[in-house]
Amino acid sequence: MTGTAAPYALVIGIECHVELATSSKMFCGCAARWFGAAPNTLVCPVCLGLPGALPVPNRRAIELAMTAGLALHCEVPAHTKFDRKNYLYPDLPKGYQISQYDLPLNTAGWLEIAGDDGRPKRIRITRAHLEEDTGSLHHDGRGTLVDFNRSGVPLLEIVSEPDISSAREALRYLESLREILIFAGVAEFRLEEGGARFDVNVSIRFDEGGETRWPPQSEIKNLNSFRALEEAVAYESARLWDEWHAGGDIRTRRTKVTVGWSPERGRTFPQRQKEEVDDYRYFPEPDLVPLSPAPADVERLRAALPEMPVEQRARFVRDHGLSEYDARVLVSDRALASFFEDAVRAAGGEPKQVANWVTGELLRYLKEGNGAVSAAKVTPAHIGELVRIVKDGTISNTAAKEAFAEMWVSGKAPRDVVESKGLAQVSDEVQIRAAVDAVVAENDQAIATYRAGKPQVLGALVGKVMKRMGGKANPAVVTSVLRERIG
Amino acid sequence: MNALPRTGREAAELLRARETSASELTDLAIERARADTHNAWLLVSDDHARAQARAADLRLRAGDAPPLCGVPWACKDIIGTKGIETTAGSRILDGYIPSYSATVVRRLDAAGAVMIGKTNLDEFAMGSSSENSAFGPVKNPHDATRVPGGSSGGSAVAVAAGQAVFSLGTDTGGSIRQPAALCGVVGVKPTYGRVSRYGVVAFASSLDQVGPFANDVETAAIVCEALFGVDENDATTMALPAESLREGLSDGVKGLRLGVPREYFIEGMEPGVERAVRAALAALEREGAELVDVSLPSTDHGLAVYYIIQPAEASANLARYDGVRYGLRVAGSDLADTYRRTRGEGFGPEVKRRLILGTYALSAGYYDAYYSKAQKVRTLIKREFDEAFAKVDALVTPTSPSVAFAIGAKVNDPLTMYLNDAFTLPVNIAGLPGISVPCGTSDGLPVGLQFIAGSYREATLFRVAAAYERIAGPMEVAA
Numbered sequence A: 001m002t003g004t005a006a007p008y009a010l011v012i013g014i015e016c017h018v019e020l021a022t023s024s025k026m027f028c029g030c031a032a033r034w035f036g037a038a039p040n041t042l043v044c045p046v047c048l049g050l051p052g053a054l055p056v057p058n059r060r061a062i063e064l065a066m067t068a069g070l071a072l073h074c075e076v077p078a079h080t081k082f083d084r085k086n087y088l089y090p091d092l093p094k095g096y097q098i099s100q101y102d103l104p105l106n107t108a109g110w111l112e113i114a115g116d117d118g119r120p121k122r123i124r125i126t127r128a129h130l131e132e133d134t135g136s137l138h139h140d141g142r143g144t145l146v147d148f149n150r151s152g153v154p155l156l157e158i159v160s161e162p163d164i165s166s167a168r169e170a171l172r173y174l175e176s177l178r179e180i181l182i183f184a185g186v187a188e189f190r191l192e193e194g195g196a197r198f199d200v201n202v203s204i205r206f207d208e209g210g211e212t213r214w215p216p217q218s219e220i221k222n223l224n225s226f227r228a229l230e231e232a233v234a235y236e237s238a239r240l241w242d243e244w245h246a247g248g249d250i251r252t253r254r255t256k257v258t259v260g261w262s263p264e265r266g267r268t269f270p271q272r273q274k275e276e277v278d279d280y281r282y283f284p285e286p287d288l289v290p291l292s293p294a295p296a297d298v299e300r301l302r303a304a305l306p307e308m309p310v311e312q313r314a315r316f317v318r319d320h321g322l323s324e325y326d327a328r329v330l331v332s333d334r335a336l337a338s339f340f341e342d343a344v345r346a347a348g349g350e351p352k353q354v355a356n357w358v359t360g361e362l363l364r365y366l367k368e369g370n371g372a373v374s375a376a377k378v379t380p381a382h383i384g385e386l387v388r389i390v391k392d393g394t395i396s397n398t399a400a401k402e403a404f405a406e407m408w409v410s411g412k413a414p415r416d417v418v419e420s421k422g423l424a425q426v427s428d429e430v431q432i433r434a435a436v437d438a439v440v441a442e443n444d445q446a447i448a449t450y451r452a453g454k455p456q457v458l459g460a461l462v463g464k465v466m467k468r469m470g471g472k473a474n475p476a477v478v479t480s481v482l483r484e485r486i487g
Numbered sequence B: 001m002n003a004l005p006r007t008g009r010e011a012a013e014l015l016r017a018r019e020t021s022a023s024e025l026t027d028l029a030i031e032r033a034r035a036d037t038h039n040a041w042l043l044v045s046d047d048h049a050r051a052q053a054r055a056a057d058l059r060l061r062a063g064d065a066p067p068l069c070g071v072p073w074a075c076k077d078i079i080g081t082k083g084i085e086t087t088a089g090s091r092i093l094d095g096y097i098p099s100y101s102a103t104v105v106r107r108l109d110a111a112g113a114v115m116i117g118k119t120n121l122d123e124f125a126m127g128s129s130s131e132n133s134a135f136g137p138v139k140n141p142h143d144a145t146r147v148p149g150g151s152s153g154g155s156a157v158a159v160a161a162g163q164a165v166f167s168l169g170t171d172t173g174g175s176i177r178q179p180a181a182l183c184g185v186v187g188v189k190p191t192y193g194r195v196s197r198y199g200v201v202a203f204a205s206s207l208d209q210v211g212p213f214a215n216d217v218e219t220a221a222i223v224c225e226a227l228f229g230v231d232e233n234d235a236t237t238m239a240l241p242a243e244s245l246r247e248g249l250s251d252g253v254k255g256l257r258l259g260v261p262r263e264y265f266i267e268g269m270e271p272g273v274e275r276a277v278r279a280a281l282a283a284l285e286r287e288g289a290e291l292v293d294v295s296l297p298s299t300d301h302g303l304a305v306y307y308i309i310q311p312a313e314a315s316a317n318l319a320r321y322d323g324v325r326y327g328l329r330v331a332g333s334d335l336a337d338t339y340r341r342t343r344g345e346g347f348g349p350e351v352k353r354r355l356i357l358g359t360y361a362l363s364a365g366y367y368d369a370y371y372s373k374a375q376k377v378r379t380l381i382k383r384e385f386d387e388a389f390a391k392v393d394a395l396v397t398p399t400s401p402s403v404a405f406a407i408g409a410k411v412n413d414p415l416t417m418y419l420n421d422a423f424t425l426p427v428n429i430a431g432l433p434g435i436s437v438p439c440g441t442s443d444g445l446p447v448g449l450q451f452i453a454g455s456y457r458e459a460t461l462f463r464v465a466a467a468y469e470r471i472a473g474p475m476e477v478a479a
């Protein structure tokens, strides 16, 4: 619980249906990118469920589903298969959905979130299985129309254990899940395009008269945004509590209720059970052969799996000495994180300096130009070189920023920019001494103050020398010459 | 020319000798099909057939046409044909015109064969007599008061009555072999996974297989060569190297071990059938085959296993006929009512019986006792066949315990009707290849002899069947 403590504990489990990032559908060659397409233009006999059509499994979808499982620390079973889930509904063209029942592709995984107490908390994942999406219904004045573009799009259904204890934890769980699936290249998770949907099981647990009460849960169906999830959980848990105290049917009921969420009214509503199906009459899909994932394939997928964000962040802090903040900023984007690591290699170390450039100038310019890291003209090798020439004193930090601005536009290498713009620092003591002499001659008062025991004046004097030299002098040399001259 | 050639070989020879043309054969087949009095045809697709025939004639003239080029054939109306109505014998698909052709049809198209039309059948292939068609029963050409067997009755009759040189049927529990036996023709059920099911209206997906009817074994082998092979649209087809099914046809049975399963000679088999089959066994032995007594103890359970798995799969396969997208729609007061009325009026009684049976077998609380147990026994039946094939090259059995029975005799007695398939359905349960060849007559009606081989051993099957065919001599073309 956060904020004001509720009089009950929340127990939450989430089923997340997420579309896999395949180019074609689960069991046919139709394009899987259905969002925005004209109705019934991405269809064929298979995804329309025409008589005689047969499913052919999309290998890429199976690989992505396994990759997701590996990223979520799941076990890969020796045998897995598809099953038919039978129910009648106009958006389901075959009268059954091809899904997975008792032998899912992934079992027993977990992911870690920050719990409400601030400590890391593992949310167990019961299973993650593959299935095909249904079509969608559209109601208009003439009646109900069915669009089968979405029919057969591969979905991964990720089922958590009821380990989540608040709406905030639920959000952190989904954010983490989203981040992992995007990082693993498994899904795009575009909520605004219907790329993921959630069913949430909520129950309340509390003590009453010395006894623990844990009445049956509500299943909130088909939530399609994080905000809807947060609001629906809050509403429904409060409603369960009120129903208990009003002596409602929750006191005697043994089974869960299924509800929908109305974002307009901000409340849940009882859902008509889809044709009263408690019994989907699952049985093995005879049109598909069972799968036995080869250990070599599993290892190949595991090896191809990128480092997950939570692990990468930890490594950036541990090995590169970055702040938590910088690590989080870099890891928020897979391309940015690898840009950073490439730049560190190019710089030959100096991760903090590199991080400053990447999270500072690079991100600022990217944001202004609304561009992607991959499209930037500045490369990791450039940043590496820039860090090196600042370190070896070739240019000042200020000049480096000027150089960056030019690199951003032209894509030239730092050394070329330094040369063409004359940004190199002057470390030549003869030149510097002349400038120092001139400044000393013009600033009797400041020098007197310095000599009177106010060393802080030195900074202002260094600044004057720098200005006189057009900002190109090496400040370290200027400081030491100045000290020697007036000290 | 006033009769179609009996076999694929005769047709090919006549066509290559320019004694006839594909167009002439096609016109003759269309004429014969139109004159049919057995209700074997649901649709004769003249224009399509004549166009195919003209194309075949061009290929024949060019000189490198495949063996089936220009040969007229008949298609069971459960196999989808692009642009040509496909009803599965059901009112619920009345008027349904597929947007694509089944892979088997495309393969025969590519082979230059000429499809004459679509043949009658038991609704959704559910039946053993072709009486369950929504479009009336099919009659046996040997005796029009009797059934032709089923479910592929129309396809069996088309070949038996000389209306097509070959035809395609589907066999889920005997639906090719049993009507072949009752009509006196050759019928083949290939190994599960040999022939694509893509585009074939699904009945029981783990049992269905497409195969040919023909007047001789060689024609059936030629058709199988055209049909066999992996299909990227059917995940259950097997990729195997192409093989000739004709090379061994004249090798004979000398030295082969033929198993005779004692469980296939049951009480209740008609004495005339048993006599004909025993005589065939003796003849095979005289030709040099070694007859081996084998036992398949779980045969008895085959019927029970079949009548759980088959309706269970059908209950899901037929769920799509809901009146929403194609076929019959009977509007009701709401969605559920529309479903009820559409399916209530669209399906016939045998289909409903099986859908109820299958839905029940899959229901929560019954799944383990029925479906799950049936799958276990299925494994047992497969294993017994495997053990038998470790000892013998093929099995020989009667195809059906009876000859063609009177129309209406068993229609109200499903259990007796189901027994017709007792010798054929174990082959589907085990996914094996089987063939029925004519084996004399009993009271003037054809008897069928079934050979069964191990998985993907069709070459052996055809070799043994061809040897027996030479012993038995050709069956007369029925009137």
Ligand SMILES: [Zn+2]
Pocket: A025, A028, A029, A030, A042, A043, A044, A045, A046, A047, A048, A152
């Ligand atoms: Zn499709």
